[in-house]
Amino acid sequence: MDQKLVVSRLGDVMSREPSSNNPRQDKEPSTLDKLVQKLPWLGEEFTSRQSLDGLSEGDPSKPDRSTSTESLPEPSQDHSEDKALDNQGLSSGGEAAVPPDGEFAAVVPEETGVQSDRNHSGDEGEAVEPSEMAEPHVAEPGSSDEMSEEDFLTEQTVSMSDDQDIAEVDMVGPTQDTQFTSKRESDPADPESKLEDPLEGDDGAHIPTLGETVPDDVDETANGLDTSSFVDGDDLEEMILEPLSEDGSLEPGVVHMMGDVHYVVTECLPRGYYRGHNELEDETKAVLFHLSPLSHRDLWRDAGSRHRMLPEIQYEGEDGHVLEDIEGQPIGTGLSLQQALQALDRVRQLMRFMSVRCRVAVTDICIEGLVSTTDTGLRLRYLPALVPMDEPAHVSCSDGATPIEGSETEKASEQTSVFLWGAMLHALVIGEPLSAEGLDTNVLVRLRDPGLPQLLATTLEQQHPCPDLRTLRDICRDFMVSPALRYMVGAATTVGLNPDRLCNEDSYGVVHSQCEYHDSRPQLVRACVADGMGGEEAGEVASKAAVDAFCHAPAPTSFLQAEEQVRWTRSLGWTANRAVLEALAGSGGGCTLTGVVVVNDCLTLAHVGDSRAYLHSRERGLQLLSRDHSQIKALLDSGLITEDEAAASEDTNQILRALGDGRQDVLAEEYVDTLGGLKDSAGGSVHGETLKLQVGDLVLLMSDGIWGSWEYRESVISDALCQVITDADREPQAVADSLRQAALDAGADDNATVVVLKRVG
Missing domain, CATH: 1.10.510.10 (Transferase(Phosphotransferase) domain 1)
Structure with missing residues (x-):
């Protein structure tokens, strides 16, 4: 143990403390108490050694073992080298931090192979210069310098001046295979004297301190670090705590001032919001407010007033912000x-x-x-x-x-x-x-x-x-495939009660198809009514040809857009006209046609003659969708006759347009009318070219044998139709049967046909 610096062990430190057996009764806690508070393991070790040695503090009857049996040189009073150890803390190996005044040093075991850099003689009897780092000292086998770990724990002592503040000492106990490395003071002028980071390993790898997160790309076993031991090998998981803001720092009933308004808190909400109301107003006029100011306030002033999804910002300032309270059901x-x-x-x-x-x-x-x-x-x-x-x-x-x-x-x-x-x-x-x-x-x-x-x-x-x-x-x-729309259909027809009409010249047709594509499920409904004319067999032949062409003509490759649907529906009217001409083969005759095409919920119309289309909804009542191409309607629109004169006229069945007209090549495209053909008193379109069908809406297509059963006054016809629809509970087949029966009850001088289409989903 010669040529080593050994200081008094902890028993010597105790000898300089007050002699009270209960340190808590002294004004200041003892140095040992402070060390034990700092390092619990040290107190356990010291207590165990006391019981082994049979020593008690302040017992003069026992031999003094506070110093080594070997003679020690007088410690040097030059503490310049000790300052290099200031504030370096401990490595994961267990180095002890040295106080700034350098009043003590720890005994280093020979197994560590490192000598202290305090002034002493080397193995060769040469003094080590203070400015140089001491070379590692490796003990020879069997030499007197060998010391066991138990002896080291016993001999580890601290020498400290009485006025040293124990709070400045930060020490971690030695562990097995730990190497203590001393650092010399850094000299800016000497690049070789640059201090190493006490938290850097020999290869420059950073050793995380307690509480520091280890990056994913860091080898956890480098420098002896194994994070698996932290939780017995289990994976570390983040603990998600409930937000404290939901409990709120304001309790219900508290009055809080924001701006120049006092708000009464009624409820604590998520994200730190509160529901409340102006103290001077009714509780029903609730608002939401937050105690934090808006971040990016300029952006919110711009966005908050322009987008319908965002709540209105009623106040914002350094003390928080106030929002409108949106009433609704959380999804x-x-x-x-x-x-x-x-x-x-x-x-x-x-x-x-x-x-x-x-x-x-x-x-x-x-x-x-x-x-x-x-x-x-x-x-x-x-x-x-x-x-x-x-x-x-x-x-x-x-x-x-x-x-x-x-x-x-x-x-x-x-x-x-x-x-x-x-x-x-x-x-x-x-x-x-x-x-x-x-x-x-x-x-x-x-x-x-x-x-x-x-x-x-x-x-x-x-x-x-x-x-x-x-x-x-x-x-x-591609994944927002709407559920298939559903439609119900009702239809009824009768030859009527006129003895001279032996054949029903009316025809109707309804075709409902559904397609399935990767991005849509288009519903396609084609429905029409045709009223034949011309006597002999020309009327029924013409109406049958028109209905068959309208319902079964090939669909274009694209018809899902509204404009495409309008063009296709009108073209179906012209296709039906060519089919009538071919079927009649120049024998004369023709028919009316009123047909609709419904793609999903969008309706378009093709119309020629005086058959009619109506829409009935719970909200809007009954609406006429078509314009009669008749002589009596033209006289009324031009103001040449009054409604009373029209009601008394016997020429209500004289029409101006019909399918089967051989002038197809010279007729204008508008000869086949659309939904936009119905004009208001100012000449504007009543419905536009398309109509959106809502759930519960009824579409009615009928020949003049149905609507002509009543007096030729639009108000009378509308009231009679609404009454029948209401009495039939708006069920399609019941409505169709009731309208046919109403025509028969009125005398049914003509063939009567009606088709009812209802959207039910």
């Missing part, structure tokens, strides 16, 4: 894919608006804040989180929790909003928020809803990036 979670896509399509439109108009990405939307309103559809109760484009961004779906893995980007873009859209789809359909680890591929393989795995992978997985919100819209259209 909840556990939705079907179709329900979720319908809701999220509105969200996608909002994201697109914010991207194009405001140049921001949406990074968070509260799922609980998605509410369905009766008047404006889906809206957001709380403001979403925004990040300006080209700024760093990440997506978080749980009120400021850890960013979802895979969502972090150096620059915000539409892809950031797309990622949030996918996270919301995950929550709405699966019923659980997306975890911080991102999309779990094991979840994808368990999904049984076609389209959901594809959409989640497209929006959330980095190997399937969705570039922008427009592309997302196109992708969703």
Whole structure:
């Protein structure tokens, strides 16, 4: 043990402390107490050694073992080298930090192979210069310098001045195979004297301190670090805590001032919002307010007043902001894919608006804040989180929790909003928020809803990036297949009661087809009524040819757009005219035609003659869709006769247009009328060229044998039709049968035919 610096052990330190057996009764705690508080293991070790040695503090009857049996040189008073150890802390191997005044040093075991750099003689009897780092000393086998770990623990002592503050000492106990390395003071002028980072290993690898996160790409076993021991080999998982903001710092009933208004708190809401009302107003005039000011306030002033999904910002300032309270039903979670896509399509439109108009990405939307309103559809109760484009961004779906893995980007873009859209789809359909680890591929393989795995992978997985919100819209259209619309049909016809009419010259037809494509399920309904004329067999031949052509002519390759549907419907009228000409083969005769084409819920009309089309809805009542091509109607419209004169006229069945006209090559295209042919008193179109059918709407097609059963006054006809429809409870077949019976009750001088089409889904 010669040529080693050994200081007094802890028993010597105790001898300089107050002699009270209860240190707690002293004014100041003892040095040993402070060390034990700092290092519990040290107190256990010292206690065990005391019991082995049979020593007690302050017992003069026992031999003093505070010093080594070997003679020690006087410690040097030059502490310049000790300052290099200031504030270096401990490595994972167990180095002890040295106080700034260098009043003590720790005995270093020979097994470590490192000598202290204090002034002493080397193995060769040469003094080590203070300015140089001591070379490692390796003990020879069997030499007196060898010391066991137990002896080291016993002999480890500390020498400290009485006025040294124990709080400055930071020591960790030695562990097996630990090497203690001393550092010399750094000299800026000497590059070789540059201090090594005490938290850097021999190969320069950084050794994390307690509480520091280890990056994914760091070898956890480098420098002896094995994070698996932290939790007995289990994987580390993030603990998601419930947001404290939901409990709120304001309790219901508290009056809080914001701006110059006092608000009474009535309810604590998610994301730190409160529901309340102006203290001077009624409780029904509720608002939402938040105690934090708006981030990106200029952007919100611009966006909040222009998009219908966002709540109106009624106040914003440094003390918070106030929003309108949107009344509605939360859409909840556990939705079907179709329900979720319908809701999220509105969200996608909002994201697109914010991207194009405001140049921001949406990074968070509260799922609980998605509410369905009766008047404006889906809206957001709380403001979403925004990040300006080209700024760093990440997506978080749980009120400021850890960013979802895979969502972090150096620059915000539409892809950031797309990622949030996918996270919301995950929550709405699966019923659980997306975890911080991102999309779990094991979840994808368990999904049984076609389209959901594809959409989640497209929006959330980095190997399937969705570039922008427009592309997302196109992708969703392939999976947003609307449920098939449903229609019910009723029809009735009669030859009438006229003894001179031996044959029913009226014809009708209804063809309903449904197609299935990858992106749509188009419903196609063609229905028409034709009233034959010409006597002999010409009338029934003409009407049959017209109905067959209208209902069975090949459909064009594209007819789903409104303009295409209008052109196709009119062309069906001309196709029917050619079919009538061919069927009659120049024998004379012809027919009227009133037919509709319904593609999904869009109706278009082709009309020639005086048969009629009506629409009956619960909200709008009965509406005429067609214009009579008759002599009496032309006289009325021109003002040449009055309505009373028209009602008394016997020429109500004289028509001006009919199918079977051989002048087809010279007739104008408008000879076949459309829905836009019905004009109002100012000459404008009443309905336009297309009409949207709502659930419950009735479409009625009838020959003049039905509507002509009543007096030729539009008000009389409308009232009579409405009464029959109401009495029949608006059921298609019941309405058709009732109208036929009404014609028979009125005398049925003509053939009478009616077709009723009702949308039921």
